[in-house]
Amino acid sequence: MRRRAARSAVAVVALLALTLPPTASSAVGGNGFFGVVPQTPLGAGDLARIDRAGLALRVVVPWFEVEPEPGVFDFTGTDRVVGEAARRGIRVLPQVGGSMPSWLAADPARPPTGGRALRAWGIFLRQLVLRYGPGGTLAAQGGLPVRRWQIWNEPNMPLYWKHPAPVAYAKLLHISAAAIRGADPRATIVAAAVAPIEHTIRPWEFLRRLYRVPGVKRDFDVAALHPYAVSWEGIEALVRLTRRVMAEAGDRRTPLLLTELGVASDATEPTAANRGPLGQARFLQASFSRLYANRYRWRIGGVYWYSWKDGAYADDRCGFCQYSGLLDESGDPKPAWWALKRVLARFGSGAVR
Numbered sequence: 001m002r003r004r005a006a007r008s009a010v011a012v013v014a015l016l017a018l019t020l021p022p023t024a025s026s027a028v029g030g031n032g033f034f035g036v037v038p039q040t041p042l043g044a045g046d047l048a049r050i051d052r053a054g055l056a057l058r059v060v061v062p063w064f065e066v067e068p069e070p071g072v073f074d075f076t077g078t079d080r081v082v083g084e085a086a087r088r089g090i091r092v093l094p095q096v097g098g099s100m101p102s103w104l105a106a107d108p109a110r111p112p113t114g115g116r117a118l119r120a121w122g123i124f125l126r127q128l129v130l131r132y133g134p135g136g137t138l139a140a141q142g143g144l145p146v147r148r149w150q151i152w153n154e155p156n157m158p159l160y161w162k163h164p165a166p167v168a169y170a171k172l173l174h175i176s177a178a179a180i181r182g183a184d185p186r187a188t189i190v191a192a193a194v195a196p197i198e199h200t201i202r203p204w205e206f207l208r209r210l211y212r213v214p215g216v217k218r219d220f221d222v223a224a225l226h227p228y229a230v231s232w233e234g235i236e237a238l239v240r241l242t243r244r245v246m247a248e249a250g251d252r253r254t255p256l257l258l259t260e261l262g263v264a265s266d267a268t269e270p271t272a273a274n275r276g277p278l279g280q281a282r283f284l285q286a287s288f289s290r291l292y293a294n295r296y297r298w299r300i301g302g303v304y305w306y307s308w309k310d311g312a313y314a315d316d317r318c319g320f321c322q323y324s325g326l327l328d329e330s331g332d333p334k335p336a337w338w339a340l341k342r343v344l345a346r347f348g349s350g351a352v353r
Helices: 002-019 044-053 076-087 115-132 166-183 203-211 232-248 276-293 335-346
Strands: 034-037 056-061 092-096 148-151 188-190 223-225 256-258 300-306
Touching (some): 044 335, 115 166, 232 256, 276 300
Parallel strands (some): 056 092, 256 300
């Protein structure tokens, strides 16, 4: 009975540790190894909190929004997020593209694979680097220049790439690398993350076929993965499979970014990804701690939680995404936020570059 009571007491203490804020002495920031991905617009308060925590920030830069007409660039939205974050010193990873502007394609999921679209894509990327990269408008204003660029999102998923094709994505990578490095020779090209999506090319198979394209390894510096799983064993299996494919391709030393990872505190439909508030916090603390511990073995360059804040509306393509935030819709911290703060307080430097 005493042993059972002791175990119960330990369990209660563990739950309280997940729900209570860290003490003042432990509330310190991270180093950019851990980051977040927003699914809702970011305000000044969000950026201030991300800055204080020392988190990196991965944000979508939508082509259709920045270039609504051919050759007409509107940076208002990206200045508000990328520009303001960089001025605060937040390390920003723009995920560029993911959908086509209507003046190039009626279907946003149809990627730029033709001559006109690829030329327009290259010009678009160059404009982004000239504005947010070193020597650009942002750097001239004292902001931290953007040096890493992620090209597209989940190209093994028909939602973002109408008919997934590793050879076609390799062509896009080649054009992208030339455009970005032409404006910033020291820029880092991050390949699009692949994800475990049903009824399409599995992430490790997409990568295996991508590596078969001659010269593709010269067109990116960092690989990326979205290891969505509801257990540590699932995350570990996805990372190991990805690393195995990279090793087989002779790309063992290339870093791997995990640019989305997460579960939810609630859901709009039954799903194993709904872990409840405390379960979400436990999942974050365990997975982030273990990924950090294995960062050298797997050459992990960073881990990003999806998402920063709960969405206001249900996503009919994702039953758990609306409630995947560290904060609720009103911006109040959930137990997962305090779990992340404890991870940040525990770990120091160690990102694999």
